[in-house]
Amino acid sequence: MKNIVFLFFIVLSFTAFGQQSFYYKTNMQQIFNLRVGMHNVFHYVKMDKQDIVKNDLFVIDENTEKLVIPKNGFYEIAASFNFNPSTSVIKFNRGGINFGIVQISEDNEQYVAATRKSFDKDNQDMFSQIEVYPTIVYLQKGVVVAPAVNSGLIGNVLLGCVLGCKKKNKNCISFSMNIKLISEEDAYQKYF
Amino acid sequence: MRIKNIFSLVFLLFCIHGFAQEPSLYIRSLRSIHLENKPLVPQQIKFRDVDMVYNKIGQFLNERITVSSPGTFEISAFANINPGVMGSSSKDSIHIELYVMKNHNQPDKQVLGTTVFKYSYGNFDVAAGLMIPPKEIQLQQGDEISLWVKILPSTTIDINKSLKYHHITKPTGMEQIAGIRIAKK
Numbered sequence: 367m368k369n370i371v372f373l374f375f376i377v378l379s380f381t382a383f384g385q386q387s388f389y390y391k392t393n394m395q396q397i398f399n400l401r402v403g404m405h406n407v408f409h410y411v412k413m414d415k416q417d418i419v420k421n422d423l424f425v426i427d428e429n430t431e432k433l434v435i436p437k438n439g440f441y442e443i444a445a446s447f448n449f450n451p452s453t454s455v456i457k458f459n460r461g462g463i464n465f466g467i468v469q470i471s472e473d474n475e476q477y478v479a480a481t482r483k484s485f486d487k488d489n490q491d492m493f494s495q496i497e498v499y500p501t502i503v504y505l506q507k508g509v510v511v512a513p514a515v516n517s518g519l520i521g522n523v524l525l526g527c528v529l530g531c532k533k534k535n536k537n538c539i540s541f542s543m544n545i546k547l548i549s550e551e552d553a554y555q556k557y558f
Numbered sequence: 559m560r561i562k563n564i565f566s567l568v569f570l571l572f573c574i575h576g577f578a579q580e581p582s583l584y585i586r587s588l589r590s591i592h593l594e595n596k597p598l599v600p601q602q603i604k605f606r607d608v609d610m611v612y613n614k615i616g617q618f619l620n621e622r623i624t625v626s627s628p629g630t631f632e633i634s635a636f637a638n639i640n641p642g643v644m645g646s647s648s649k650d651s652i653h654i655e656l657y658v659m660k661n662h663n664q665p666d667k668q669v670l671g672t673t674v675f676k677y678s679y680g681n682f683d684v685a686a687g688l689m690i691p692p693k694e695i696q697l698q699q700g701d702e703i704s705l706w707v708k709i710l711p712s713t714t715i716d717i718n719k720s721l722k723y724h725h726i727t728k729p730t731g732m733e734q735i736a737g738i739r740i741a742k743k
Contacts, residue, residue: 386672404733407730440611442580450571457680458648458679458680459605459680460678460684464729464731466732470584472619477732477734478733479734480734481636482638482685482687484687486678486680486681496687499636499689499692499697500741501734501739502612503611504611518684518729518732519685521728536697546580548578548582548612549612556743
């Protein structure tokens, strides 16, 4: 009998492993000012604990301010940004903006999953949904992950870019993010 | 009896651990890649062994991705492409298609997913993200998956023709260049 109970708990723990994930969605609005040549500056998306839909991946309590990767492994990351450059200055100029999830450690701050969106005369003053489709990366225990926007390659300063929703649809999903631990295998290669 | 139980337990753990791993594949290039200025000619984005990030569903041999078992899969892909030229007027445009193929050199070849980006206005010399959204498809054992680029004939100006210029490239501020994800459903 003891053996069966022990076995049950072992099976349960391994089954649970396969489902460790974090899902977040919000309709919160946030304003960004993107400047020419500042593509090394990540503008981080503010998050609210109340908008966490599911979490059995990160350790989160009332004092938590960062999402810290709990163990070495392969993670699948996806995200969605509802974004409006809110400008009329891109016109015929450059309008490349980057959206994604950044890994942050002592000596590293870079996108691990991201999408480049090019804005031009036709979409410079409207909301576009930018998808970061599922991306698999190897992340090390202790690195911080955070959603961010950066200026990529733009020709004009973009003041007042909006991550948010149209006035007529204030409850849309302005930002969502899904991170799933898919394997605890070791890896020694550099993955982004 | 106890030893037998321990062996059974270890075996079970191995089995469960195997199932716990997501049956998917993710490959991506960290190297930039040159494109030829040849409208309508398919140009393959080739990957190498070092590009494989994660693979639990197929084989990657001689730069070919093949799936090991039949089933329903979700496929998506992306490439960041910069034509490397400036348009001379606002009427100029460059139209580039990115597509995923099954068995490109076989009679049953099939386009599994596609996207087109139209470079216009001032965005000619900016790397644009061409994204093929996730799509469910049926694959058979041994099916080969590959990623291709084609310059469409509606393009009005040449892309950068320098042999040294790499059009599939890191966009400013990002490491991502091109990749494919295949996930078993």
